[in-house]
Amino acid sequence: MKQEILRLAEELRHELHMYPELSNRETGTKQRLMAFLRAHTKLEVVDRGPWFYAVHRGADHGDRLAFRADMDALPIDETIELPYGSTVPGVSHKCGHDGHCAALAAFAMAVDRRGCDNTVYFIFQHAEETGDGAKECVALVEEAGIRAVYGWHNQCSFPLGEVAVREDTMQCASKGMSMYFEGIPAHASDPGVGRNPAMAIARLIRGLPDLYRAEDYEGLVLCTVIHVEIGEEAYGTSASKGVLRITIRGENEWEMDRLERRVDALAYGLAAEYGLNYHASFCDVFPETRNHKESVDALRAVCRELNIPVHTMPHPERSSEDFGHFTKAAKGVYFFLGNGNDVSHHTTPFDFPDALLGTAVDIFCRLAGVALC
Numbered sequence: 001m002k003q004e005i006l007r008l009a010e011e012l013r014h015e016l017h018m019y020p021e022l023s024n025r026e027t028g029t030k031q032r033l034m035a036f037l038r039a040h041t042k043l044e045v046v047d048r049g050p051w052f053y054a055v056h057r058g059a060d061h062g063d064r065l066a067f068r069a070d071m072d073a074l075p076i077d078e079t080i081e082l083p084y085g086s087t088v089p090g091v092s093h094k095c096g097h098d099g100h101c102a103a104l105a106a107f108a109m110a111v112d113r114r115g116c117d118n119t120v121y122f123i124f125q126h127a128e129e130t131g132d133g134a135k136e137c138v139a140l141v142e143e144a145g146i147r148a149v150y151g152w153h154n155q156c157s158f159p160l161g162e163v164a165v166r167e168d169t170m171q172c173a174s175k176g177m178s179m180y181f182e183g184i185p186a187h188a189s190d191p192g193v194g195r196n197p198a199m200a201i202a203r204l205i206r207g208l209p210d211l212y213r214a215e216d217y218e219g220l221v222l223c224t225v226i227h228v229e230i231g232e233e234a235y236g237t238s239a240s241k242g243v244l245r246i247t248i249r250g251e252n253e254w255e256m257d258r259l260e261r262r263v264d265a266l267a268y269g270l271a272a273e274y275g276l277n278y279h280a281s282f283c284d285v286f287p288e289t290r291n292h293k294e295s296v297d298a299l300r301a302v303c304r305e306l307n308i309p310v311h312t313m314p315h316p317e318r319s320s321e322d323f324g325h326f327t328k329a330a331k332g333v334y335f336f337l338g339n340g341n342d343v344s345h346h347t348t349p350f351d352f353p354d355a356l357l358g359t360a361v362d363i364f365c366r367l368a369g370v371a372l373c
Contacts, residue, residue, distance in 0.1 A: 002358070005109045009361075010354045012036055013102035014084035017352075020073030020091045020098070023127035024050060029071045029101070033124055036105055041112035043122070050126040051137050055144075056111045058119040066121040066141065066149045067364055068326065069104035070097045070128035079348045095345045096154040097128070099352030103360035107368075110361055116370045121146060131286045134322035141329040148295055149332035150367055151323045154356055156345060158311065158338025161359040163303050165335040166313040167296050172220065173256045173288040174249035174320040179204070179267045182277040185240035197242035198230050200270040204244060211262045219251030220316065221259050251316050253288045286320035287328060295333035302366040308359070337363075 012032075021029050034045050034052055043054040051071075073093045078086035086092040093099075101124060108122045121144060127133035141149065158164055181201060186194025205225060212221045224247045231239025248263065250256030264280055271278035303310045313336075323334045339356055343349045365371070 001113060002110075002361075005106050005113075005361070006358050008040060008109070009102045009106035009357050012105055013098050013352065013354060013357070016098040016101060017082070017084050017093050018087050020086050020088055020093045021071075022075060022091060023072040023130040024132060026050070026071045026126045030124065030126070033071070033101060033105060037108060040109055043108060043112055048137075051133065052124050053140060054108055054122040056108075056116055056120045059117045062116070062118040063148070064119045064121070064144060064146045065368055066123055066146045066326075066330075067104060067107065067368070068123040068125055068134075068137070068149060068151045068323065069100040070125050070133065071101055072097060072127055072129050072133075074129065074346060076346065076348060080351065082351060093352065094347065094350045095129070096339070096350070096352035099154060099354075099356060100152070103357050103364075106357055106361045107364040110365055111368065111370055114365075114370050116368055118369055120368050128322055131284050131320070131322045134325040138325045138329050141326065146330055149326040149330050150295070150364070151326065151332070151334045152337050152360065153321070153334075154339040154352055155336035156339060156341050156343060158336060158340075159309070160338055160340030160353065160355060162309045162311060162338040163299070163335055163363075164311040164313050164338065165291065165296055165299060165333065166316070167291055167293050169219070169251050169288050169316040170291045170313075170334050171289040171317045171319060171321045171324070172249045172251050173253040173286055173324070174247055175256070175260070175285040176226070176245065176247055176283040177260065177263065178243055178245045178281045178283070180279050180281070181242045181271055183240045183275065186238040188236050188238050191238040194238050194240060195275045196231075196238050196240065197274065197276050198239055200274045200276060201228060201230060201242050201244050204267055204270055207266055208246070208263065211266065212259055217250070217255050219255055220318070221248075221250040221255050222318065223248050223259065223263065249318065249320065251288070286322050287324035289321050289324035289334050290327050291333045292327065292331040295331050298367060299333050299335055299363070302363055305366060306362055308363070
């Protein structure tokens with residue numbers, strides 16, 4: 001049974017890889033996955049617009065658990081030769097979400113065929129890369145009374161099939177911050193007549209490192225300059241508008257918010273000093289992903305049963321993951337599963353290893369209380 005399930009999952013993964021879709025545009029991906037589950041299981045499949053879930057109804061005395069996979073791809077060209085390579089120019093699955101979805105579909109088939117006393121929800125989420133998806137899907141946790149939610153990501157630089165996890169913060173919170181400054185234009189020969197934001201932005205950039213010194217915070221905080229634009233390519237005109245874009249992140253969400261307030265205060269003060277109008281906007285907002293001890297312990301116990309090595313991460317992963325919305329709403333754990341690949345995510349040489357599908361299914365089955373198929 002397991003080999004047949006994994007064969008179907010591998011075929012599904014390759015199909016998803018061929019037709020990748022960006023965040024908030026995963027309509028074809030969603031339809032392919034829904035059709036697959038309807039063809040290969042008797043599970044109830046529920047369409048929720050940009051995302052969907054399937055559910056196995058267990059016994060009345062059973063628990064209510066959820067498992068989540070992300071569906072979106074990245075705006076990166078497929079430049080490696082694959083028999084199932086992307087057919088969409090400029091878009092490809094260079095983070096492995098095709099593998100996450102295929103593994104969750106395989107797990108759904110296993111639950112459907114083997115049965116389970118627990119009620120299990122299989123959440124296929126849109127828009128993880130932009131941080132939009134989980135905050136919409138998390139409504140299901142309260143609606144369905146879900147007690148625990150599990151998620152994972154394939155991870156480079158760890159041996160194939162080995163687990164990495166930690167209690168408390170697993171991945172940092174982060175957000176994109178754009179700071180807009182507007183002054184008064186003037187002729188380049190007489191810049192003193194106008195109000196140019198260049199010096200305010202330059203001083204802001206120079207002042208950022210003083211706002212996230214390690215000794216001022218309990219956990220990691222970081223501020224990264226992403227983009228700056230001042231004026232236009234008009235050599236007779238002194239610039240009057242400018243924008244600085246940064247990403248701020250923190251091991252503790254409350255400390256990231258503190259950093260945001262400090263950055264905003266500095267920007268506001270500089271704008272006032274130079275007589276500029278100022279406002280900020282935000283995007284790509286990710287919560288901290290904080291694991292619960294009970295769920296981490298359950299994962300470790302399952303890995304012992306399966307003889308899967310577990311690495312304890314000494315520090316949170318700096319990158320962000322919107323799964324944190326789920327672990328704010330219910331107990332849960334987000335973990336890494338090594339893909340044995342030295343190639344990083346979000347790079348052109350990356351491809352999800354099909355050999356990882358079986359390990360993911362085994363871990364999920366044990367977490368859900370399903371006999372291995």
